Amino acid sequence: MIEFQNVSVQVAIPQAGGKNSSKTLLEGINLTLEEHRVAVIGANGSGKSTLLRTINGLVAPSSGQVSVNGLDTVKDGKKVRSQVGFIFTDPLSQLLLSTAVNDIELSLRAKIKNRGERRERALALLAERGLANTAEQSIYDLSGGERQLVALTSILALEPDVIVADEPTTLLDLKNKFLVGRALASLEQQLVIATHDLDLAAKADRVLVVHEGRIVASGVPQNCIDYYWELMSK
Amino acid sequence: MNKVFCLYVPGDSLLHRLGVGWKYAVMAAMVISGVIVSAWWFTLSLLAISVILVLLTAVPPRFGLQMSWALILVAVLLVAYQSFTGKPLTGVVIAGNLIMAVYASRMLTISTPESVLIDALISAASFLRVFRVKPEKVGLAISIMIKSIPMLLDLFTGIQQAAMARGRGRNLAAIVTPFVVRTVAYAQETGAALAARGLGE
Ligand SMILES: Nc1ncnc2c1ncn2[C@@H]1O[C@H](COP(=O)(O)OP(=O)(O)O)[C@@H](O)[C@H]1O
Ligand SMILES: [Mg+2]
Numbered sequence: 001m002i003e004f005q006n007v008s009v010q011v012a013i014p015q016a017g018g019k020n021s022s023k024t025l026l027e028g029i030n031l032t033l034e035e036h037r038v039a040v041i042g043a044n045g046s047g048k049s050t051l052l053r054t055i056n057g058l059v060a061p062s063s064g065q066v067s068v069n070g071l072d073t074v075k076d077g078k079k080v081r082s083q084v085g086f087i088f089t090d091p092l093s094q095l096l097l098s099t100a101v102n103d104i105e106l107s108l109r110a111k112i113k114n115r116g117e118r119r120e121r122a123l124a125l126l127a128e129r130g131l132a133n134t135a136e137q138s139i140y141d142l143s144g145g146e147r148q149l150v151a152l153t154s155i156l157a158l159e160p161d162v163i164v165a166d167e168p169t170t171l172l173d174l175k176n177k178f179l180v181g182r183a184l185a186s187l188e189q190q191l192v193i194a195t196h197d198l199d200l201a202a203k204a205d206r207v208l209v210v211h212e213g214r215i216v217a218s219g220v221p222q223n224c225i226d227y228y229w230e231l232m233s234k
Numbered sequence: 235m236n237k238v239f240c241l242y243v244p245g246d247s248l249l250h251r252l253g254v255g256w257k258y259a260v261m262a263a264m265v266i267s268g269v270i271v272s273a274w275w276f277t278l279s280l281l282a283i284s285v286i287l288v289l290l291t292a293v294p295p296r297f298g299l300q301m302s303w304a305l306i307l308v309a310v311l312l313v314a315y316q317s318f319t320g321k322p323l324t325g326v327v328i329a330g331n332l333i334m335a336v337y338a339s340r341m342l343t344i345s346t347p348e349s350v351l352i353d354a355l356i357s358a359a360s361f362l363r364v365f366r367v368k369p370e371k372v373g374l375a376i377s378i379m380i381k382s383i384p385m386l387l388d389l390f391t392g393i394q395q396a397a398m399a400r401g402r403g404r405n406l407a408a409i410v411t412p413f414v415v416r417t418v419a420y421a422q423e424t425g426a427a428l429a430a431r432g433l434g435e
Contacts, residue, residue: 058426078432086430093423096374096431098241098381102348106374107431138241140384158432 002033002055002162002192007064009050009213025050026213029064033192035205037185039221040194041228042210048194051210052166055192056084068162085160085189089167091147092139100126100142100150101135107157122157129153129183145176149183156187165193169200198225242347247292249345254354257346260287261338268331274323277330284337291344298344299337304390309333311406352377374433378424389416 007029012020026047042048053059054066057077066073073080088094097103104122112118126135131153134146142150148168155163165184169177181200184191193200201207207224209217209231217227244250249257268280288298309329316325343351356373363369393412394403402408 053426056430058429081430082432088423088427088430090423092385093420094427094430096381096424096427096433097377098348102377106433110432138384139381155431 001069002031002190003067004029004031004054005065005067006030007054007061007066009054009059010062024213026054026061029215031208031215031218033190033206036190037204038190038192038206038208039201039204040192040208040210041196041198041201041225042194043232046210047213048210049166050213052086052164052192052194055162055164056081056086058086082158083160084162084164085155085158087148087151087155087163087165087168089170091144091151094151095139095147095154098138098140099136100131100139100153103139103150104154104157107154111159125153125157126150143176144172145179148172148176148180152180152183160189162190162192163187165191167194167196169195169197198228201225241343243291243293243297243344245292245345247290247345249287249291249341252345254342254346254350257342258354258358261342264338265331265335268327268334272324272327274326274330277327277334281330281334281337284334284341287341288337288344291341293344298340301333302387302391304387304394305333305336307394348377348380382420382424385420386417389413389420 007026008024009026010022010024013023015021029051040048040051050059054061054073055068057066057073057080060074068080068084071080071083095103097106101119101122104125105118108118108121112121123132123135126132129149129152131146131149134142134150139147139150152168163184168184169180172180177197177200181197184193185203193204195201202221202225204221206219207217207221208215209224209228211231216231217224264280264284268277271277285299289295291298309332312329312332313322313325316322316328352373355376356369359367359369359372362372390409390413393416394409396412397403397405397408400408
């Protein structure tokens with residue numbers, strides 16, 4: 001369960017003349033997320049990424065508090081991050097090593113100390129996702145969809161309870177969007193996904209509409225998507 | 235996608251069989267002596283040796299010796315700049331050392347699996363324990379740098395082409411400024427990716 005209690009995020013903007021002004025990225029967020037799949041929709045710059053990043057403590061609230069399974073995302077940041085897997089928009093930023101298998105081994109380092117065993121497990125995890133052929137390839141030679149699936153495999157190797165994905169299909173073509181969308185839909189874990197793909201959002205159990213740092217609608221997908229259409233076409 | 239470092243190519247050439255320590259030593263000796271001696275004839279000889287070393291890995295020459303446009307541009311700019319300040323031979327030394335360093339490191343990366351390269355660095359870095367630095371962290375940092383190079387070169391090429399498309403291809407500031415900004419953003423993303431993987435702290 002993910003809980004937001006009166007969460008606001010402000011950042012200081014340095015101004016000429018020395019005085020700082022501040023900008024509000026999120027304001028007055030109160031949410032309890034228990035649904036299996038939650039989609040977050042909103043225009044560019046509306047605050048989706050900031051909202052998602054508060055869930056694993058990458059962004060700390062300026063006031064209020066976010067908790068995951070009762071753990072405070074700031075105070076228990078390390079523990080929270082071990083329970084919350086985060087998928088970035090660009091897998092090339094997310095993948096830290098140059099081949100798929102090495103990257104997955106990196107995720108397994110804390111759990112499996114024996115090298116041979118670790119490699120075997122990494123290869124098995126790739127094979128489970130139909131990615132066996134990508135194991136030794138340079139991540140730069142993979143298709144966008146394969147890269148995103150490798151990133152997902154790498155995060156799943158950490159065995160998180162919650163997956164947070166920030167526009168994971170935005171950079172992909174239609175075919176790869178479906179591929180990655182299906183992989184995300186089949187996850188057992190709770191999923192919070194920011195997306196511009198309204199078809200993907202429609203399949204969620206709950207949709208949140210973010211607008212100028214606030215949640216302006218929340219609930220059944222179709223109602224929220226209709227509301228979002230209206231809001232954007234004004 | 236640009237490739238300065240060529241990744242490991244399996245094989246059984248002399249260099250593949252040579253211990254990784256020796257290869258690191260050869261590479262380091264070449265780069266360091268090139269910088270210290272700083273003479274055009276010396277740099278050009280080293281450059282020739284580095285080409286021979288790449289060829290000795292028995293990969294196809296066109297693969298092993300390929301050069302990225304970004305690197306050629308940097309080399310040409312270096313020579314041009316030094317010629318402009320009246321020291322063309324200094325330009326040859328700096329640009330030659332740069333290309334020689336790329337080939338020397340390529341000799342190493344083509345003939346050695348990445349895991350072996352990094353393990354060797356980790357064990358070489360064990361002395362850092364004295365300073366409470368974990369050698370594994372050094373290894374990880376280096377692996378991430380290696381991974382980032384093609385990305386950064388691609389970024390550079392992209393920005394350079396965008397500048398050219400607007401007729402500002404010769405304006406260094408128009409290329410360097412967005413490159414620095416984007417590199418910083420990329421570094422921040424990498425930091426976030428590390429933290430998200432529980433490796434940041
Ligand atoms: N560290 C920061 N400093 C200043 N402004 C920021 C920072 N992070 C995000 N913003 C701004 O906050 C707004 C919301 O950003 P973001 O959460 O990334 O939106 P989205 O993901 O919906 O596009 C944007 O206007 C963005 O420019
Ligand atoms: Mg975003």
